[in-house]
Amino acid sequence: MTELVLPRAGLAGMLRSEWTKLRTVRSTMWSLVAMAGIAIGLMSLFAWALMQQWSTADDGSHSYFTQHPLEIVIARPVFIAQLVIAVLGVMVISAEYTTGMIRSTLQAQPRRLTVLTAKILVFASLMLVVGEVLAFAAFFLGRAIIAEHIPVSLGDPGVARSVAGAGLFMAVLGLFSLAFGAIIRHTAGAITGVLGLILIVSPLTALLPGSWGAHINAWMPTNAGQLIFEPTLSPDALLTQWQGLAVFGGWTVLLLAVAAYLFKTRDA
Template sequence: MSDYSVLPRAGLPGMLRSEWTKLRTVRSTVWSIVAMAGIAIGLMSVIAWSIMRQWDSAGASDHDYLARHPLEIVLARPVFIAQLVIAVLGVMVISAEYTTGMVRSTLQAQPRRLTVLTAKILVFAALMLVVGEALAFGGFFLGRAIIAEHIPVSLGDPGVTRSVIGAGLYIAMLGLFALAFGAIVRHTAGAITGVLGLILIVSQLTQLLPGSWGAHVNAWMPTNAGRLIFEPTLPAGALLTQWQGFAVFSGWTALLLAVAAYLFKTRDA
């Protein structure tokens, strides 16, 4: 009879390989990333091209604004579009396993639940960081080529390199933020609704809150704070710097991941 006691105990390295295999072989992951890049960069290119076509008919105030905010065209808009796909993908990375029941098979193979969740977080974070930086730099260089005739911009300009790198960091952090939502809610439609509602509606509505406390609530909302990382300059009176804003977003994400880890460990699969 075989002596199973001498077999090595399954650990994090094995789970990392397993989660990477699952992530890269699921068609929705690949197609979501392709769609995200195609739509974000493609739409940015069309918008930038249209703006340049109308350059001669635009007023001096428009010229001045675009010259002072070139990353609004080549970086902020692609990220705004990409974040919607990233939020959906982050939720589905874990909620889809609950929908299909695959999570039970995973936990039978590896009963240590925190090891499973840690592997899922690390693999997805690494993928989103690579995809996010590729999207940020790709969008920047393509957009720069389109607007170069009228609006010169380079990585050497103040704050530009940090903004491009920061856009990739924001995408990766948003992916983890959405993953945490998916792990907490465990229902794909509900978690997606929650994440997109926070990004598109709640974060914007906080601008309507009165007084200084309203300004602080708005500034400390997760994605409002996180987006500062790809702003080359800040308006006068900003409550957070770029890195402080990203730290706030990271703190919100860490809090949600801690809640998700607790629930993942204590709830029935």
């Protein structure tokens, strides 16, 4: 009697599996819709309110926003969106530990690094597409609102790179958060860690004294990454825009390497 030998599931099969899990979980789609709606909605409200008060605003405000139009149409939407991205990135993997589904996943595919690689590739692809769509949608909508008083175009120096870079920043942030989820494996703990780093620790490093404090602040993951959507930098900036994104990417690769080691060696 011939024994039936089933083919081993490979990366292609895991990619399909992870994409199915990601798109069929309603919280994922609703999170993305909420991220886009809230980020663009609040940006539009702020831009509209600013234009309504433009005639009564002081010269300092006129000068600042005229010189930094992307502060309105890119920086603010990304600031809001990053909170949702961080939560979503953590939950991509931590939710499986919470529900116990990770055991079923690893029974179906014992090669753990294949499982983690599939999660990383699928989520990175999703966040890259969503990030770029959100960044360009925010730019064009915001530009239409502020055009009467603050002209800005993709053809302006550094603007196209800044808008595209905002989408890249969101994709890297998603992987950064996924790594936190894989390392900590507890949803609340990982979300607290990521948001604490983004919203509390990174800004507080600006208070550190001396040149060493300036270097620590510049090399913090999200501080460095956010340089990518700045059209121009001051002459004394420690990193260029692409160097900043590379630093953020380096932190993310390091965390993913730690996550891969722990994912392979720890019990599910």
